[in-house]
Amino acid sequence: MRINVYIAQVTGLSRRGADKVIREGRVSINGRTASIGETVQNNDTLELDGKRLQMPQASTLIALNKPRGYVVSRKGQGAKTIYDLLPKKYYRLKPVGRLDKDSSGLLLLTDDGKLAQALAHPRSQKNKIYIVNLNLPLGDIDKNFLSNGVELEDGLSKLGISGLSADRKTMTITISEGRNRQIRRTFAALNYNVNSLHRIQFGEYDLNGLQSGEFTTITDYLMH
DSSP states (O other): OBHHHHHHHHHOOOHHHHHHHHHTTOEEETTEEOOTTOBOOTTOOEEETTEEEOOOOOOOEEEEEEOTTEESSSOOTTSEEGGGGSOGGGTTOEESSOOOTTOEEEEEEESOHHHHHHHHSGGGOOOEEEEEEESSOOOHHHHHHHHHOEEETTEEEOOEEEOOOTTSSEEEEEESOOOTTHHHHHHHHTTOOEEEEEEEEETTEEOTTOOTTOEEEOOOGGGO
16 A cells, blocks of 8 residues: 555555655655655554554444353353354454344444444334243233333333234234333233243344344445
């Protein structure tokens, strides 16, 4: 990469501005004064006014189809963890939100703190969509309760319900919050048990054909 391009990308200067600081003798490369038109290699050390210039590391976002029975933690305390499914180079990534051990589906992981906060913060209103199966058929009265809100110890919980199956046990649930075990606790308040809970979408991201235990790197997230 040409030295003025490198400096421009790291500092935010224009290429003309980068040429100016080089011309003024303020840039060094590997301990010597740099010249306009030089090429920068990966192992070169550049400084501007005595301060090291380093290209920012590219951020990573991956989507994992978490299987049931895996915990979202680095320490499983005897249980399998999601990091058992990932190459070591991804161990630094942190999950965006959680899925409990008995739940499955889409889990996002990233090393970009700002992105994680933007995705997870309540103000973002990112819809999360799940396929839920209950132990009992969902009654009409309870369906209305869920739509209008069920009072939990940490506040009112509203669940958007669609795609109710013929036996009324399987449905699509949409929420924009992300409270701990919210869906399970909401149904439990109405005396239902959740047999299975599978997340299929988080905001603009979905499983996109990922099989259980598979993951993919998302390369276009900066566009969202």
